[in-house]
Amino acid sequence: MSKPEKLIENGIRLDGRKPDEIRPIKIKVGVLNRADGSCYFEFGGNKVIAAVYGPREVHPRHQQKSTSAVVRYRYNMASFSVEERKRPGPDRRSIEVSKVSREALEPVIFEEYFPRSAIDIFVEVLQADAGTRTAGINAASIALADAGIPMKSLVSACAVGKVDDTLVLDLNKDEDNYGQADMPIAMTPDGKITLLQMDGHLTRDEFKEGLEMAKSGCMAIAEMQKAALLEKYSGQIGGDAIE
Amino acid sequence: MDKKLVIPGEFLSDDANLADEGTYVEEGKVFSSVFGIASLKNHVRVVPLSGKYIPRPGDMIIGIVTEVSFSNWIVDIRSPYEGLLHISEFPRRIENTDMSKYLKVGDAIITLVTDVDPSMKVELTLNDQRLRQIKEGRIIDVTPSKVPRLIGRSGSMIAMLKNETNCNIFIGQNGRVWITGKGKDLELAVKAILKIERESHVSGLTDRLTRFLKEEKDKKEKKPGKERVDKEETRIEDKTEEKIEEKSEENVEAVEEEKQPEEHEKAEEKKSGGILDELLGDEK
Numbered sequence: 001m002s003k004p005e006k007l008i009e010n011g012i013r014l015d016g017r018k019p020d021e022i023r024p025i026k027i028k029v030g031v032l033n034r035a036d037g038s039c040y041f042e043f044g045g046n047k048v049i050a051a052v053y054g055p056r057e058v059h060p061r062h063q064q065k066s067t068s069a070v071v072r073y074r075y076n077m078a079s080f081s082v083e084e085r086k087r088p089g090p091d092r093r094s095i096e097v098s099k100v101s102r103e104a105l106e107p108v109i110f111e112e113y114f115p116r117s118a119i120d121i122f123v124e125v126l127q128a129d130a131g132t133r134t135a136g137i138n139a140a141s142i143a144l145a146d147a148g149i150p151m152k153s154l155v156s157a158c159a160v161g162k163v164d165d166t167l168v169l170d171l172n173k174d175e176d177n178y179g180q181a182d183m184p185i186a187m188t189p190d191g192k193i194t195l196l197q198m199d200g201h202l203t204r205d206e207f208k209e210g211l212e213m214a215k216s217g218c219m220a221i222a223e224m225q226k227a228a229l230l231e232k233y234s235g236q237i238g239g240d241a242i243e
Numbered sequence: 244m245d246k247k248l249v250i251p252g253e254f255l256s257d258d259a260n261l262a263d264e265g266t267y268v269e270e271g272k273v274f275s276s277v278f279g280i281a282s283l284k285n286h287v288r289v290v291p292l293s294g295k296y297i298p299r300p301g302d303m304i305i306g307i308v309t310e311v312s313f314s315n316w317i318v319d320i321r322s323p324y325e326g327l328l329h330i331s332e333f334p335r336r337i338e339n340t341d342m343s344k345y346l347k348v349g350d351a352i353i354t355l356v357t358d359v360d361p362s363m364k365v366e367l368t369l370n371d372q373r374l375r376q377i378k379e380g381r382i383i384d385v386t387p388s389k390v391p392r393l394i395g396r397s398g399s400m401i402a403m404l405k406n407e408t409n410c411n412i413f414i415g416q417n418g419r420v421w422i423t424g425k426g427k428d429l430e431l432a433v434k435a436i437l438k439i440e441r442e443s444h445v446s447g448l449t450d451r452l453t454r455f456l457k458e459e460k461d462k463k464e465k466k467p468g469k470e471r472v473d474k475e476e477t478r479i480e481d482k483t484e485e486k487i488e489e490k491s492e493e494n495v496e497a498v499e500e501e502k503q504p505e506e507h508e509k510a511e512e513k514k515s516g517g518i519l520d521e522l523l524g525d526e527k
Binding site: 036037054055056057066067108110113114115116117118145146147148149150151152153154188189190225226229230233 | 248250251252265267269274276277278279291292293294295297323324325361362363388444
């Protein structure tokens with residue numbers, strides 16, 4: 001698709017959203033039987049699946065830390081996840097995304113509870129539509145909770161950007177490609193930022209305003225993450241019924 | 244309401260002194276650290292709905308030997324860490340060269356965690372009356388965090404289960420469950436235990452389980468046409484079972500708690516009169 005003339009018309013974006021609106025989200029917890037924890041996450045056109053294994057033995061051995069667990073995060077895009085076939089396997093981009101996503105989650109994981117062990121997180125992108133790293137982090141954080149791994153809190157992630165000189169929340173593919181800035185942010189529900197990247201240019205004021213927008217986006221996502229986790233056991237636990 | 248489902252990071256209490264397992268304290272407030280069921284009675288604790296077994300000294304667990312090294316058996320204990328059973332922790336004095344004569348790779352043991360050091364080196368022992376090798380029956384796996392539920396309050400759930408199914412059941416803290424019993428009884432016990440695991444967080448579990456066991460038994464009785472088939476099935480199973488019986492009679496009781504003897508008597512009573520009677524006849 002070539003660059004559309006206008007990305008925002010009368011305050012409405014190409015896909016009909018308002019500037020501060022996130023795309024529809026669909027979450028399913030515990031979709032993989034073999035994994036210790038798993039999650040399927042749809043974020044607009046993004047479809048990702050996250051699996052968590054562990055804590056488990058570390059292979060290769062030399063990677064293990066004697067006082068805490070090692071967290072390993074593998075972000076991978078399926079070859080069919082984008083229009084033009086993506087050459088399978090890790091590349092510069094996916095290695096970078098893996099690293100920053102791992103660092104977005106590590107601060108909330110109680111790694112010191114499991115010395116000499118590994119917590120493996122796998123994120124597979126089945127369909128990509130701008131914002132896959134944020135979708136991956138959202139999914140991985142739910143999968144970690146599903147695996148019973150002790151954490152300080154969940155992590156929610158959301159991007160903010162600038163198109164047609166307007167700040168917009170949660171960019172889609174066209175806005176990402178033809179926009180002026182893209183800034184993915186991950187944070188805990190109490191507002192601690194664990195990931196912040198930016199490509200493009202924002203003024204100081206735009207940055208501040210964008211951060212606030214991203215914050216409200218993350219809070220909305222956090223609520224949905226919580227609801228999804230609770231739903232896995234809904235109908236089974238009601239009120240004071242638990243013994 | 245003092246129990247509820249919580250996610251990591253959920254606020255639980257203002258009193259940091261109440262913080263127990265599954266929680267963490269920040270700025271004097273208690274938060275949940277896992278996804279699980281929080282109880283706010285006396286202490287604030289959260290029982291996770293899933294997770295791996297983390298060994299602690301004093302845990303009675305079921306392990307499976309994975310390797311025989313120079314003076315240790317290396318034991319899989321269903322945890323991120325492997326268990327080490329030193330040769331000196333075997334009840335009898337044996338030579339290094341004879342180790343795999345007593346316990347070889349693949350053998351299952353009931354063992355006790357004696358020590359876990361900060362780097363998570365797990366030491367095991369077999370030096371106790373209740374500890375020994377498992378030679379018969381079946382071992383199934385359940386989520387370790389559900390073990391307390393399976394045992395029930397002061398052993399009520401497990402006592403009921405043993406009674407109703409005529410099986411001997413031992414539950415390791417690491418979520419491995421060892422069951423011995425006659426073919427059909429064993430199947431029923433396995434079904435019941437998996438049901439408990441699936442529904443451990445739902446209310447009224449004990450009642451539902453009693454009903455479940457009753458229904459299953461009724462089903463069995465209401466199939467007179469199938470009796471011949473049943474008979475044959477039992478016979479095949481019994482061939483293996485008989486071998487087991489010789490050893491298990493003395494051994495199993497040693498492992499189980501006081502209740503065992505009388506329960507076993509009951510089991511015997513129920514057996515006589517059943518189809519099994521003729522088959523077991525010569526053994527009595």
